[in-house]
Amino acid sequence: MTSGDSKASAVVPSGAGMLDSFHAAFEQGDMQRAGQLLESLHPSEIADALEAIPWDQRPALWEEVDTALKGEVLLQLRDEARQQLIENTGKNELLIALQSLEMDELADLDASLPISVVDAMVRAMDDQSRERYEAVRDWPDDTAGGLMDVDAAVVRSDVTMRSVIRYLRQLRAREKQLPEHLDSLVVVDRDNTYLGMLMLSDLVSLDPETAVSDIMQTEIRPIPVETSSERVMRLFEDQDLISAPVVDASGKLLGRITVDDVMDVMRGVAEHEVMRRAGLSQGTDIFAPVLPSAMRRALWLGVNLVNAFIAAWVIGLFEDSIDKVVALAIFMPVVASMGGVAGTQTLTLVARGLALEQVRSNNAGRLLMREIASGLLNGVFWAVVVAIVAILWTGDMQLGLVFGAALVINLLTGAMAGTLVPLALQRIGIDPALAGGVVLIAATDVVGFVSFLGLATLFVV
Amino acid sequence: MTSGDSKASAVVPSGAGMLDSFHAAFEQGDMQRAGQLLESLHPSEIADALEAIPWDQRPALWEEVDTALKGEVLLQLRDEARQQLIENTGKNELLIALQSLEMDELADLDASLPISVVDAMVRAMDDQSRERYEAVRDWPDDTAGGLMDVDAAVVRSDVTMRSVIRYLRQLRAREKQLPEHLDSLVVVDRDNTYLGMLMLSDLVSLDPETAVSDIMQTEIRPIPVETSSERVMRLFEDQDLISAPVVDASGKLLGRITVDDVMDVMRGVAEHEVMRRAGLSQGTDIFAPVLPSAMRRALWLGVNLVNAFIAAWVIGLFEDSIDKVVALAIFMPVVASMGGVAGTQTLTLVARGLALEQVRSNNAGRLLMREIASGLLNGVFWAVVVAIVAILWTGDMQLGLVFGAALVINLLTGAMAGTLVPLALQRIGIDPALAGGVVLIAATDVVGFVSFLGLATLFVV
Structure with missing residues (x-):
């Protein structure tokens, strides 16, 4: 083509x-x-x-x-x-x-x-x-205020649809065009208080002598001007809106939000969700000059390096045990990484639930119990697998049992941290999607190494 | 309230x-x-x-x-x-x-x-x-076929707008309602071939004696029925559409897609993006019964366990070295995890670029060079940091240098794997967002352990 x-x-x-x-x-x-x-x-x-x-x-x-x-x-x-x-x-x-x-x-x-x-x-x-x-x-x-257009085509409720059409023709003749994405007009009273929406499809298909007030749709709730753009997005998604009125605290009309602006928000939020999990900002340019882009990534690497050194310090506490049983060094990353994977799954679900407001203070406890139960089931199952592998590999029954027990402990840690970390971060006003992963991995690494090396020190070495 | x-x-x-x-x-x-x-x-x-x-x-x-x-x-x-x-x-x-x-x-x-x-x-x-x-x-x-509505309100191009309004009033009287989200009508010729869109806002504001063909907007390109829903989503996003016609291969009108269905696609895609990175399916219910939900997560844990055991096997190859210098066990997870973090950043950017079709066969090579340069800069910077930390910690200059060198190698590995893994997966038809992370971490773990323990075996032990 x-x-x-x-x-x-x-x-x-x-x-x-x-x-x-x-x-x-x-x-x-x-x-x-x-x-x-x-x-x-x-x-x-x-x-x-x-x-x-x-x-x-x-x-x-x-x-x-x-x-x-x-x-x-x-x-x-x-x-x-x-x-x-x-x-x-x-x-x-x-x-x-x-x-x-x-x-x-x-x-x-x-x-x-x-x-x-x-x-x-x-x-x-x-x-x-x-x-x-x-x-x-x-x-x-x-x-909502930042998203709205202030060119909302507005009509009064006490006129007939015929006068509305006459008004639109005059407006068109004068301004050469009507506002973009016009599927409806906003209906207000004398004081500019929002009353309802008049759909253009009603305007073209119903009796022109009817009054606007008899036809307007009043079930579209106006959006308060200070509403967050993410909540505006959810309102549009949930109620299949094309446009919605924006009002101030006293219900007076300020403007109109159209779905095209909301789609831009959706795209931004979706990209942001994925990017921030890797510590990248949404505006990141794939072909930006190398030096500034390397510097922006350095910060995230630095945060993770601190994490990694904390884990290293924990391992260092058990230097003597590793010195005696070198197989501990072989298996310890398995325990840490499995806890991280299990925790990330829980964290992802809980962060979604928080964003959708499905996870609330009154059901968080129940959610934690569910995740612990799920972590326990998977912990026991995979503990049996790793214990058998370790026993076949090293011939050391004791080591296999410790390996399995540490895995159970760390999958439970993943379940608990995956639930509690995003809840705690949200409470103190930190984005769970950005910081959640780092805190979670710190927890599962530390607990993973401590439980495995600690149990081994007690029972194997 | x-x-x-x-x-x-x-x-x-x-x-x-x-x-x-x-x-x-x-x-x-x-x-x-x-x-x-x-x-x-x-x-x-x-x-x-x-x-x-x-x-x-x-x-x-x-x-x-x-x-x-x-x-x-x-x-x-x-x-x-x-x-x-x-x-x-x-x-x-x-x-x-x-x-x-x-x-x-x-x-x-x-x-x-x-x-x-x-x-x-x-x-x-x-x-x-x-x-x-x-x-x-x-x-x-x-x-597009699965998203379309077949109740598209359709008009012919050779009639006046006055007859269109008369037709809509009849349709409304007969069917009690018009199709949902009607911002425009689809204009076709006698053979039902798509010609353009008639905006309701034009219908209510322009001279009723004008012919539809003089007013209709012809720049809205119809969507072929077999178009993927993700591409439909991008068309709506990019062109701020409220509704768009769907046609067969010969240009005949089949139906109409409205923006509310597209927003559902957007929401699904956004959720899917985040969930699949944790090996979860989008439909996952946060309060689903524990046993089936634990079983669904077990698969992902199993995949990661295979990964972890491969890394364990690699570590096992250097058992003798660790036995001699136990500090190797302390620092080796740092090298592996930093490569994983750097690789995940690159992978996230490249996967976004692939989804947006900004990464193409003709610029992939340039992208790889950029990522390698960025990885090298960060590698050298953080290598100096870890080398200093390790020398202060252990007093072993040799070990610090090996630590730094391994970190450079593994950040480069992360950059390369983060670029090449999603490109390769996409080529063989596997979703880079689902499998990319697993393959990447396998690569950075193996290279991280081999480079650090291997160099240490040569120069430190």
Whole structure:
């Protein structure tokens, strides 16, 4: 698929063929053709393509991108790549590029923009736009206020649907376009208090003489402006919303959140979930320059090194025993690693339960019992296996029994730490997904080595 | 927030207070009140609440749920909980509960339903419904075909918008409702070939005498029916779609995918990503009975035990060296674990890049070089740190140097394995996120122990 023929592209998903052609042209060093191919892609695909090429070659290709598309592309890029390309765009070009964005999108981007550009951008706005922009900007990105659009199409409840349609036609004629993703209008009373939603599908299919108040859907609960973006995401997921009204503490309408912004949150959360378990930040660029990216990873390695040295110190306490029975050194990593694996399974389940608010103070105790029971079952089963292996390997019955007993102890430790560590971290306000793994492994390593080497010191050596 | 007062609930997000009251009533054993509180929740919240209570107490509460809501609740439950509650519902009640679902939802659910219920359900359908149901059911759940609704509201391109509105009013009068999440209508020609989308917002705001063909948006590319659900998800995310048409190979319209189904895919993918890294399946129920849940986890522990014994065997090869210098046993886990941590960071980045198709055959080599450079930088830095620690600890210069050298080797191994393992697994069709971690840790453990103990055997012992 190399032509731009729209008939042929009708059944090709997402310009996948186009992307392949782009990479082929890029690989052959044909920048001009690569640039042309880029033009035919969607801004999000351009962002993907830019992130997939080496850091130092991006600015050259960035120059080939149409200025009118650059605003959307910047919005789709991850933090590191976005910062890089903003630094490679002139101030005037940036200002033109940003004109195509909505106010909530500008507010998402403005932390990355040079102050002088933000100033110029705000100065160039008309009063209404500036007001909208400032209304969104004042709320943190991760709240309903940061996600909302303030261009919500609003109607009053005491008018007929015919007047609503007349109003929409006037609005359209005046502004040339309606707000994006308009599936419904927000209904308010005289005081701008939220009352309900008027679905466009009702507007086009029901009797035009009906009053808005008779048709509007009142079961859509408005979202308080300070609600966290993760909770907004869950509301949209759970209730299959396309758009939802945002209100202040007194129920007055402030704006509207649309599902496309919520999908961006979902994507971010999903990536964040996976990345933070490896101590990486979500904005990490796979082709970022080596030195800064190595330095960012160094911190996580350092944290884990402290962990590893704590375990080493514990082993060192039993130096004499290892000196006498060297087989202890052979089997001790098995006990430690099995506890870590079992604990990670529990931790993953409990962290999910906490995020979904399914694990609560009133059922945490029951959950702990369940995990301990499960750890005990697996502990006994695998203890028998490792004891038999160790006895066959070394011929030392005593050592096999100690090995098995230590494994039971460490799988129980994994179950307990996997349950209690995320609960404790959440209580003191630390992200269980980021720090949970480190604390858990510290616990299972220490208990694993102490139980195995300690029991061996008592019964084997 | 304990009353059902709708004024008061206006600013409470998602019945969070209601859920708390439910758990309080449940904890006090007041099943009747718990049941009443459940009634006031959204089906997805009922599902969350059911999953958050112990397995054996769910059936009693399930009986309190209104039959009309049970279909939606079943749809929202995770696999294990869903199966449990279907088994606790009478056949006739199931049939009534399922009536509220859409055809694509029924098709999602039918693998969990008893055959006799599916048969009865299909027999009770009218011809049109049966046809729609079978059209969706024949496609796998993880394709565009499995996600689509076949009730797409369709119009022809050669009519005016006034006739479209007249048609929608007739349809509404006849069917009592329009398809859910209707933000647009699909425009086709006489042969049912997809032409474009007519946005409802255009329908209500532009001149009613205009022809559909002049207004319809043609830039929305239709999705081929066999497209994978993950790619559908990315299309919706990237292009901010609310709904999109699904077509066969010849471009004929088959149905419509709406964003709410795509959000379910996103949620599933996000959960799956995190869960499979711990060897858990996405449907895992946090309160499932202990024995089966312990058995499911046993497999993953077994896989890791094989890994651990391979490492133990490698250590065993150097038994004599450890016997002579017991400090080797103290430091060897540090080398192994640091390689594992560094490798996991690379693996996480590369697996994300593969999923987003940013890592391709033409840039994999460059990526490997980058990761090796980053591993080398961190290796040298941390090698100096561990060498100093080991020299201060043991007073053995030789041992410190060997320790540092082994750490460099193992961080490089982590970088290489973290890049090559997911690439290789993807090539042979194995999910890198599930198997990648196991293979990686096997590599960094073996190389970690061999390099440290091997170098020590040559230079220290």
